Structures are given as structure tokens and as C-alpha cells.
Amino acid sequence: MKIITIEWRNNKIKLIDQTKLPHKLEYLYIDKLEDLWQAIKQLKVRGAPALGAAAALGMYLGIKDAKAKDFKLFTKELERVSRYIGSSRPTARNLFWGIERVRRVLKVNKNKSVPTLKRLILEEAHKVIASDMASCRKIAQYASNLIKDNDTVLTICNAGILATIDYGTALGVLYRAKEEGKRIKVFACETRPLLQGSRLTAWELKQRGIDVTVICDNMAATLMRQGKINKVITGADRIAANGDTANKIGTFNLAVLSKYHNIPFYIAAPVSTFDLNTQSGAGIPVEERGAREVRELLFKKIVAPKGIKVFNPAFDITPHNLISAIITDKGVIRQPSRKKIKKILG
Amino acid sequence: MKIITIEWRNNKIKLIDQTKLPHKLEYLYIDKLEDLWQAIKQLKVRGAPALGAAAALGMYLGIKDAKAKDFKLFTKELERVSRYIGSSRPTARNLFWGIERVRRVLKVNKNKSVPTLKRLILEEAHKVIASDMASCRKIAQYASNLIKDNDTVLTICNAGILATIDYGTALGVLYRAKEEGKRIKVFACETRPLLQGSRLTAWELKQRGIDVTVICDNMAATLMRQGKINKVITGADRIAANGDTANKIGTFNLAVLSKYHNIPFYIAAPVSTFDLNTQSGAGIPVEERGAREVRELLFKKIVAPKGIKVFNPAFDITPHNLISAIITDKGVIRQPSRKKIKKILG
Numbered sequence: 001m002k003i004i005t006i007e008w009r010n011n012k013i014k015l016i017d018q019t020k021l022p023h024k025l026e027y028l029y030i031d032k033l034e035d036l037w038q039a040i041k042q043l044k045v046r047g048a049p050a051l052g053a054a055a056a057l058g059m060y061l062g063i064k065d066a067k068a069k070d071f072k073l074f075t076k077e078l079e080r081v082s083r084y085i086g087s088s089r090p091t092a093r094n095l096f097w098g099i100e101r102v103r104r105v106l107k108v109n110k111n112k113s114v115p116t117l118k119r120l121i122l123e124e125a126h127k128v129i130a131s132d133m134a135s136c137r138k139i140a141q142y143a144s145n146l147i148k149d150n151d152t153v154l155t156i157c158n159a160g161i162l163a164t165i166d167y168g169t170a171l172g173v174l175y176r177a178k179e180e181g182k183r184i185k186v187f188a189c190e191t192r193p194l195l196q197g198s199r200l201t202a203w204e205l206k207q208r209g210i211d212v213t214v215i216c217d218n219m220a221a222t223l224m225r226q227g228k229i230n231k232v233i234t235g236a237d238r239i240a241a242n243g244d245t246a247n248k249i250g251t252f253n254l255a256v257l258s259k260y261h262n263i264p265f266y267i268a269a270p271v272s273t274f275d276l277n278t279q280s281g282a283g284i285p286v287e288e289r290g291a292r293e294v295r296e297l298l299f300k301k302i303v304a305p306k307g308i309k310v311f312n313p314a315f316d317i318t319p320h321n322l323i324s325a326i327i328t329d330k331g332v333i334r335q336p337s338r339k340k341i342k343k344i345l346g
Numbered sequence: 347m348k349i350i351t352i353e354w355r356n357n358k359i360k361l362i363d364q365t366k367l368p369h370k371l372e373y374l375y376i377d378k379l380e381d382l383w384q385a386i387k388q389l390k391v392r393g394a395p396a397l398g399a400a401a402a403l404g405m406y407l408g409i410k411d412a413k414a415k416d417f418k419l420f421t422k423e424l425e426r427v428s429r430y431i432g433s434s435r436p437t438a439r440n441l442f443w444g445i446e447r448v449r450r451v452l453k454v455n456k457n458k459s460v461p462t463l464k465r466l467i468l469e470e471a472h473k474v475i476a477s478d479m480a481s482c483r484k485i486a487q488y489a490s491n492l493i494k495d496n497d498t499v500l501t502i503c504n505a506g507i508l509a510t511i512d513y514g515t516a517l518g519v520l521y522r523a524k525e526e527g528k529r530i531k532v533f534a535c536e537t538r539p540l541l542q543g544s545r546l547t548a549w550e551l552k553q554r555g556i557d558v559t560v561i562c563d564n565m566a567a568t569l570m571r572q573g574k575i576n577k578v579i580t581g582a583d584r585i586a587a588n589g590d591t592a593n594k595i596g597t598f599n600l601a602v603l604s605k606y607h608n609i610p611f612y613i614a615a616p617v618s619t620f621d622l623n624t625q626s627g628a629g630i631p632v633e634e635r636g637a638r639e640v641r642e643l644l645f646k647k648i649v650a651p652k653g654i655k656v657f658n659p660a661f662d663i664t665p666h667n668l669i670s671a672i673i674t675d676k677g678v679i680r681q682p683s684r685k686k687i688k689k690i691l692g
Contacts, residue, residue: 022651156564187657190640190650192538192562198641198650206651213655216538216640217564218502218596222662225598250564252571253603260602294536294562295544297643304536304544305368305552309559311533316568 003204005162006045006053008125011064013057017044018162018196022203033062033084040088040095043194047163048094048237048273049132055098056125058085064118071111078106078121090285091246091315093238097272101128129165135270135329136167140176143233143268143327147177147184151231154220156189157248158200159235159268169268170233171201173327178210186212187223191248193293193312217250224261232258236269236326243320243336244281245269249313255322264324271328271345281317289314349550351508352391352399354471357410359403363390364508364542368549379408379430386434386441389540393509394440394583394619395478401444402471404431410464417457424452424467436631437592437661439584443618447474475511481616481675482513486522489614489673493523493530497577500566502535503594504546505581505614515614516579517547519673524556532558533569537594539639539658563596570607578604582615582672589666589682590627591615595659601668610670617674617691627663635660 003025006015013030019042020026028044030036036058039045045054062081068074082099089095105124109117147153153174157163160171167175177184186205191197198214205212215223223229232254238246245251245267258265278284291310296302304310325334326341333340349371352361359376365388366372374390376382382404385391391400408427414420428445435441451470455463493499499520503509506517513521523530532551537543544560551558561569569575578600584592591597591613604611624630637656642648650656671680672687679686 023648189564190538192536192564195649198654202654203651206654211655213657214640214650215657216595217562218535218538218599219657219659219662221599221602222595222659223657225663249562249568253564253567253599256567256603256606257599260606294560298647298649301644301646302369303541303644304560305549308544308548308552309557311559311561311565311569313565313568316565317571 003161004166005050006057006165007129008057013054013061015039015045015054016162018046018200019044021199031061033058033081036061037084037088047158048092048235049164049169049270050162051089051092052094052098052272053129053132053165055085055095056102056128059099059102060122060125063121066114068114070114074114074117075106078103089287091237091287093273093275098128132165132270133167135272136164136169136172138329139169139268139270139327140167140172142332143173144176144180146266146327147173147182147231149182151182152185152187152229154187154189154223154229154232154254155201156197156217156234156250156254157191158196160201160204162200162204163235169235169270171204173233173268174210175208178208184210186210187229188212188214189217189220189250190214191250192217195298196248220254221257224257224263229263231264231266233266233268236267236273237315238278238284239267239269239274239326240278240280240284241276241341242280242338243323243326243341244284245318245323246281246284246286246315247318249316252316252318255318259322265322266325266327267323268327271330274341274345276345281319284317286317287314288312349507350512351396352403352511353475354403359400359407361385361391361400362508364392364546365390367545377407379404379427382407383430383434393504394438394581395510395515395616396508397435397438398440398444398618399475399478399511401431401441402448402474405445405448406468406471409467412460414460416460420460420463421452424449435633437583437633439619439621444474478511478616479513481618482510482515482518484675485515485614485616485673486513486518488678489519490522490526492612492673493519493528495528497528498531498533498575500533500535500569500575500578500600501547502543502563502580502596502600503537504542506547506550508546508550509581515581515616517550519579519614520556521554524554530556532556533575534558534560535563535566535596536560537596538563541644542594566600567603570603570609575609577610577612579612579614582613582619583661584624584630585613585615585620585672586624586626586630587622587687588626588684589669589672589687590630591664591669592627592630592632592661593664595662598662598664601664605668611668612671612673613669614673617676620687620691622691627665630663632663633660634658
């Protein structure tokens with residue numbers, strides 16, 4: 001079964017409702033910008049690269065019926081849509097990159113007619129999607145040397161098909177390894193509070209016939225100590241100029257454990273995830289989400305005393321010195337530094 | 347409200363059903379050994395010291411109606427009960443210590459009459475309980491110098507009232523700090539898969555008016571990096587002769603993170619948790635529990651694909667070199683080693 005996470009179909013955004021997995025594969029057809037905003041906020045669509053596509057498609061969705069008659073008014077309208085989409089989630093760089101890609105269309109097509117601009121924006125959104133698909137394949141290709149036969153890989157959250165359009169970053173690396181005939185095993189951290197690991201990563205790896213075992217996040221150290229993990233690979237939500245990397249909460253935890261156990265720790269992400277305007281991890285905005293995600297198990301069963309305080313950051317920052325390499329669609333950056341990143345990103 | 351986790355009452359074992367917390371404080375009255383075995387297995391009663399008491403009371407429960415007429419037959423009966431209770435959970439040292447304490451009664455009272463032996467066994471079970479209560483107070487007393495005003499302490503699982511009879515080991519240290527007028531804040535790791543942190547620790551700290559915030563286990567590294575934690579204290583299920591410590595899964599994780607962030611990492615446990623016959627952590631049996639605990643959120647909502655593989659160790663081993671000190675009821679063992687442990691345990 002070919003799964004496409006998000007696409008433009010019949011004048012709507014068609015996307016997998018990821019909150020329904022692993023129970024059912026259900027699609028949403030979104031034709032209102034407000035519904036897209038909610039889908040992003042509620043993690044029905046998530047994963048940095050998929051959010052880039054969602055943002056670009058959302059830009060078109062937001063202006064396709066715009067009544068603006070001239071370039072100036074149309075630009076104003078698009079700016080409003082940009083700000084609105086940008087207010088959904090703060091951390092994932094690709095969301096803003098998707099917005100920027102579309103805004104740039106207006107910069108290089110000054111004073112074109114509104115119908116032309118609308119057409120160009122839809123084309124740009126399609127290019128964003130095509131570019132994501134190509135990036136995933138390139139990341140997997142560059143990572144090919146790093147993955148060996150019989151590797152056992154630990155990952156967290158979901159940096160797979162469901163986080164991109166159709167192949168994945170960290171998990172794309174594993175899909176390619178399988179295509180190359182390498183035998184690999186994967187341990188998936190369940191990824192509290194919203195369990196993207198057990199719900200999404202375990203689901204898609206199983207679909208693709210990859211040997212996967214789910215663990216609770218706090219079991220990673222034990223697996224490493226038992227010698228059962230020889231590589232850690234995760235995706236990224238935003239990478240600062242010096243290589244400090246924001247990714248799902250728990251990633252930094254794994255990076256420290258990897259260092260202690262001398263296990264290579266890799267980030268797999270397209271160059272669109274880099275934010276060269278942010279100098280280091282300290283400058284990356286980290287989304288804090290509601291207490292109910294932690295207090296209640298997927299909003300159903302209350303598991304903590306009523307009103308108990310909760311700290312619920314959605315992401316953490318892994319300092320660049322804990323990262324063995326960042327695998328990008330332009331090549332592998334070993335022991336990432338400001339200089340090496342600048343060189344690769346050109 | 348005075349809470350007693352487990353006691354002998356009206357010829358029955360009265361204990362808090364901890365699987366019902368934090369929703370309701372409900373007691374079980376157990377008069378069949380099989381029901382006690384199930385209560386231990388299902389974690390209705392848990393925590394190493396409380397399991398010591400449960401085992402000792404269970405020994406009495408198991409033989410109080412024994413028909414054996416002489417010492418030999420009675421001994422045989424008690425041995426059967428010992429093996430049965432010992433088969434409930436393998437890791438907690440105190441469970442076996444509770445059993446041993448009662449078995450010893452027969453060794454030092456050879457050929458006494460069966461009614462006398464029964465009476466002596468009940469007395470011994472009461473002594474086990476009294477000893478646990480005294481141990482908790484002594485641990486807290488020895489730890490008093492280690493806890494400062496304005497400390498923010500991270501803990502995992504539950505090493506409090508609910509893990510002992512009425513005061514706790516790691517949490518007892520915090521209750522004493524509060525009694526001494528020190529202002530402390532606590533972060534409680536929720537402790538997947540069974541959430542003893544958010545269900546039990548948050549509940550009892552809140553009851554006692556201690557400032558507590560719940561986090562998912564994978565958020566600990568971020569808190570440490572933000573400088574929000576200046577001490578980590580946990581309980582223990584079994585401590586080997588060299589200081590290697592088995593405790594709830596996730597403890598070793600915190601120990602590595604503490605080392606990396608230069609934060610003192612303390613274990614609080616009575617000497618009854620030490621197992622000098624086990625040379626190091628490698629010799630400690632670690633219970634592996636069922637997949638449903640991970641696949642389903644408290645057995646209600648399925649959150650992983652059907653039949654997905656799960657790795658679910660209930661405990662992990664923290665090597666002694668990551669432990670800043672073990673706080674016991676006989677004194678504080680800093681940088682624990684075989685020699686220092688032997689000296690304290692006498």
C-alpha cells in the first residue's frame with residue numbers, strides 16, 4: 001500500500017489524520033484554512049517536513065478564493081495567511097520554510113496579475129512537496145554508508161513516511177537499508193506524551209516489514225547498556241547555525257545516553273530544517289503544550305491527581321557536540337559545526 | 347489523614363489498593379494467600395519495603411490455619427509458603443528478606459509447639475513492620491544534611507509512604523526536609539509503563555503539601571539542562587554487594603543524565619534492601635513484565651499496532667560509580683564500594 005501523508009487533491013488538502021493511528025488509516029479533506037490550523041495544532045498532521053508541505057498548501061488554500069484585485073492587496077492578504085499559519089506551532093523550522101517559499105513567489109513576480117499569482121503559488125506548493133520527496137531519497141542515499149548489515153537502531157517519535165510526504169528522514173534511512181538487503185532491527189521509543197513512536201513509527205515500520213520493538217522512553221538506557229543498540233537516528237524540527245538541534249522531547253535524553261555508551265547518534269533532516277538565523281539552540285523557541293496531554297492518557301483516562309502541575313515541553317535541544325553527524329539531502333555533516341554547516345548549505 | 351500502606355487488622359492483611367490511586371483511596375482486606383500473591387503480582391501493593399512487610403504478613407497468613415501437628419511438618423508447610431510468596435516478583439530484595447526473617451523464627455525456635463510457632467511468626471511480622479517504620483525515620487535523619495533549603499529534587503517511581511509502611515525512603519527524606527522548614531520543590535517522573543510517579547508520588551506529595559510537578563520520563567534531561575534540578579533521589583529494589591542498584595526502570599537513565607549534568611544522584615534504602623550474596627548488578631534478576639502494560643495505556647486504550655513486539659523490563663541496574671551516595675538506616679555511604687557497604691552493614 002502506497003501511503004501519501006499529505007497532498008493537494010480535488011481542490012482540497014488531503015491528509016492522514018494521524019491521531020487515529022494505529023487504529024485506522026483515515027483521511028481528512030480540508031478546504032478551510034481554520035481547519036488546517038486546528039489539524040496542525042492537534043497533531044493530525046505533524047513532523048517537520050510534512051508541516052512544510054502543510055504550510056505551503058495552506059498558503060494556497062488561504063488565498064485561492066481571495067477577492068483582492070491588485071498585487072498590493074493580494075500581498076497583504078497573503079501576509080495575513082502567513083502570520084496565521086505561522087501561529088499554529090512555533091518550533092518546526094519547515095513550517096516557516098514552507099511559508100517563506102510561497103512568500104518568495106510574490107517577491108520574484110512583482111505586479112503579476114492575481115490569477116497568475118494564485119497559479120504560481122499552487123505550483124510552488126507542489127514544488128515544496130516534490131522537493132521534500134527528493135530530499136528524503138537523498139538523505140537515505142547519503143546515509144547508506146552509515147548503516148550496516150545487522151544494525152540495531154533506536155529512534156524516537158516519528159521521522160518516517162508520516163512526518164514527510166512518503167518516505168521519511170530517519171526512517172527513510174532504514175527503508176533504504178532494507179531495500180539494499182541489509183538486515184536491521186529497530187527499537188522505537190513510545191514517545192510520551194502523545195506516543196508518536198508506538199502509534200506511528202511502529203505502525204509504519206510494521207507495514208513495511210521492518211522488525212520493530214516498542215519500548216517506553218525510560219528503557220533506552222538499559223537497552224544500550226545491554227549492548228542491544230548500535231546506532232541512534234532521529235529526525236529534527238529545527239537545526240541552529242551551530243548544529244544544536246531541536247527535536248521531539250526525549251531526543252536530548254537519548255543523545256546523552258548515546259555519548260555515555262559510546263553509540264553514534266545521528267540526526268537525519270533536509271537542509272530546509274536548518275535555521276541559519278538562529279545562532280544556537282538557546283535561540284530556538286520550544287513549544288510548551290497543555291497539561292492534559294501528560295495528566296491524561298491520550299485525553300481519556302486521568303492518571304494524575306486533579307490539578308497537579310505539569311511541565312510539558314514538546315521539544316528539547318540537543319547540543320551539537322552530542323551529535324555524531326547530521327545527515328542532510330546535501331551530504332553528511334560529521335561532528336557538526338557552524339563552519340561545516342555553512343559550507344554544506346552553501 | 348494518616349495513611350498506612352499495609353498492616354495486620356482483624357486477622358487479615360489490610361492494604362491500600364494502589365492500582366486505584368489517584369482516583370480513590372481504597373483498602374483491600376486479604377485473607378487468602380493466593381489473593382496476596384495476585385495483589386503483589388498486579389502491583390496493588392508494591393515498593394521494596396512494603397513488599398518486605400507483605401511477605402512477612404503473608405508467611406503468617408499462609409500458615410496461621412496450618413493443620414501440621416509437629417515441628418517438621420509445620421516447617422515443610424512454611425517452606426511451601428516461602429516458595430510461593432517468593433515466586434510473585436523476583437527483583438525486590440525486601441520480599442525475600444521478609445520471608446527470611448520469618449523462616450529464621452523456626453531456626454531459632456526448633457521443636458517449639460505449632461501454636462507457639464504461629465504466635466512467634468506473627469510477632470516477627472509485626473517486628474518487620476516496626477523495623478521498616480524505624481528505618482524510614484533513620485534514613486530521613488541521615489539524609490538531613492544532604493537536603494538544603496530551596497532544593498529542587500527529581501525522583502522516579504514511588505519510594506514514599508506507599509512503598510513502605512508510612513513514611514517512605516526517598517520521599518521520607520523530603521518529608522523530613524519539610525518538617526525541618528526547608529522549602530523544597532519536587533519533579534516526579536511519571537514512570538511508564540504503570541505511572542507510579544504521576545499516580546502515586548504526585549498524589550502523596552500533594553496530600554502532604556509538597557510542591558510537585560509531573561513530567562514525562564523523557565523530559566528529565568531538559569529540566570537538568572535548564573538548571574532546574576539540583577538533586578536526584580530514588581529508592582531501590584535491590585542493592586548488590588558492590589553498590590550496583592536495581593530500581594524501577596528509568597532510574598539508570600536518570601543516573602547517567604545526572605552524571606552528565608553534574609547533579610548528585612542519591613539512592614535511599616534500608617539495609618534490608620542490600621543483597622550481599624549478589625556480587626554486582628549483573629547478578630540481580632530483573633523482572634520482565636507483559637507487553638500489554640506498554641501496548642495499552644493502563645490496559646484500556648490500545649496505542650500500538652496489534653501484536654507489536656514490546657520490551658518491558660520492570661527494573662534497571664544503576665552501576666555504583668554513578669551513585670553519589672546510598673542513604674541507609676545505618677548511615678550514608680558516599681561513593682559506594684564493596685568495602686564501604688560491608689563496613690556499614692557490619
